[in-house]
Amino acid sequence: MEYQKVLKNILESAITQGASDIHIVVGHPFILRISGELINQPKTPVVSPEDAMGLALALMGQERKDRLLKEREIDFAYSFSDKARFRVNIFFQMGYVSMALRLINSQIRTTEELNLPLTIKNFAQAEHGLVLITGSSSQGKSTTLASLVDDINHNRGEHIITIEDPIEYIFKDDLSLIEQREVSQDTLSFSSALRAALREDPDVIMVGEMRDLETISTTITAAETGHLVFATLHTNSAAQTIHRIIDVFPSDQQDQVRSQLAVSLLGVVSQKLIPSEEKGFLPACEVLIATSGISNLIRENKIHEIPSIIETSGQMGMCTLNKSLVELVRGGLISKELAIVHSLNPEDLKIRLSRL
Numbered sequence: 001m002e003y004q005k006v007l008k009n010i011l012e013s014a015i016t017q018g019a020s021d022i023h024i025v026v027g028h029p030f031i032l033r034i035s036g037e038l039i040n041q042p043k044t045p046v047v048s049p050e051d052a053m054g055l056a057l058a059l060m061g062q063e064r065k066d067r068l069l070k071e072r073e074i075d076f077a078y079s080f081s082d083k084a085r086f087r088v089n090i091f092f093q094m095g096y097v098s099m100a101l102r103l104i105n106s107q108i109r110t111t112e113e114l115n116l117p118l119t120i121k122n123f124a125q126a127e128h129g130l131v132l133i134t135g136s137s138s139q140g141k142s143t144t145l146a147s148l149v150d151d152i153n154h155n156r157g158e159h160i161i162t163i164e165d166p167i168e169y170i171f172k173d174d175l176s177l178i179e180q181r182e183v184s185q186d187t188l189s190f191s192s193a194l195r196a197a198l199r200e201d202p203d204v205i206m207v208g209e210m211r212d213l214e215t216i217s218t219t220i221t222a223a224e225t226g227h228l229v230f231a232t233l234h235t236n237s238a239a240q241t242i243h244r245i246i247d248v249f250p251s252d253q254q255d256q257v258r259s260q261l262a263v264s265l266l267g268v269v270s271q272k273l274i275p276s277e278e279k280g281f282l283p284a285c286e287v288l289i290a291t292s293g294i295s296n297l298i299r300e301n302k303i304h305e306i307p308s309i310i311e312t313s314g315q316m317g318m319c320t321l322n323k324s325l326v327e328l329v330r331g332g333l334i335s336k337e338l339a340i341v342h343s344l345n346p347e348d349l350k351i352r353l354s355r356l
Helices: 003-017 049-059 062-071 118-125 141-155 190-197 213-224 238-248 251-264 292-299 303-311 321-330 336-342 346-354
Strands: 021-024 031-034 037-040 073-080 084-093 096-104 129-134 159-164 177-182 204-207 228-233 265-276 280-289
Touching (some): 003 031, 003 049, 003 084, 003 096, 049 062, 049 084, 049 096, 062 073, 118 280, 129 141, 129 213, 129 238, 129 251, 141 159, 141 204, 141 228, 141 265, 159 190, 190 204, 190 213, 204 213, 213 228, 213 238, 238 265, 238 303, 251 265, 251 292, 265 292, 265 336, 280 303, 280 321, 292 303, 321 346, 336 346
Parallel strands (some): 129 228, 129 265, 159 177, 204 228
Antiparallel strands (some): 021 031, 031 037, 073 084, 084 096, 265 280
16 A cells, blocks of 8 residues: 555545544544544545554654654644645554544634634733633634634734644734744643743743643733733533632642632633534534623632623623524524533523524
8 A cells, every 4th residue: 555645545535525534443444524424435445454554654754653652642733735734643542553633724714704702802802811712622622712813913913922732723924923832842841831931022822721730820820920821621611611720729729729810811712513514513602701700709719600690791792502502593503402412501401492
């Protein structure tokens, strides 16, 4: 098998068919995820262990191969000529190499093009503070982050530093100066890059993922000391996000962290991507804007009251996930059944949908 040629063919096929992901697994033909569904590519050969390793080597240089063999998994970005970029994860399962490739749109889309709540554009106009984009894996967090950062790039002259693993979207400097650092290639870790960033005269910092206590602590400090910081977290709601951040810290530090968050937090966007027959995937979002009332609830450890504030503050741009799902149903973009599946409070959603 000519692995470079085979790789080129499957990448081109994925782009042509509008796939979001490619899976290369021993014992299966190539598999594409299209509109949320896994679809076997019947005209492709069943992948052998030798093929899987050969295709992996076609994507990697010697340094990455050495890392894969040592660590048994590796993440990186792969540029396919000038056609597309892919986020690649290569790993071992049952002793064999497997691969998952996520297609990254070469164009950074605006919040309008992404069908995101327009109120979140206000976060890109802030001078300092912390904005958190949250959700489970593959829910579009990186795409939303890129949209907000690029909005700044086109409207303000700022020094922007991104810390990513791997770098997904490539920004093209407009009014801003943007420097992108990739974990493992340009820096050893998120926390070390973040500490260094504070000495590199940034105005805006984008943290691809807050993975550990040190990264979370430094991210909050950066936001508190006059920088605009965007970061992601794998949580499903604003209240859960705030709980997760505070619970990472030892109990004797949690009051201090609440105070820091109360001062620095600008907002939380928790999003889910919902498959739509008309538009591929559409985001349903809970949006929290850190008003003085929200800040007081964080400071006083009354985080359980935050959902009710979001519910009653629509005029300020806040929105619950269920309200967002109702609007998608009202617009005929998704079915009621699909909305209920993706709701965190399906009983409440059923009541709302019954009023349509």
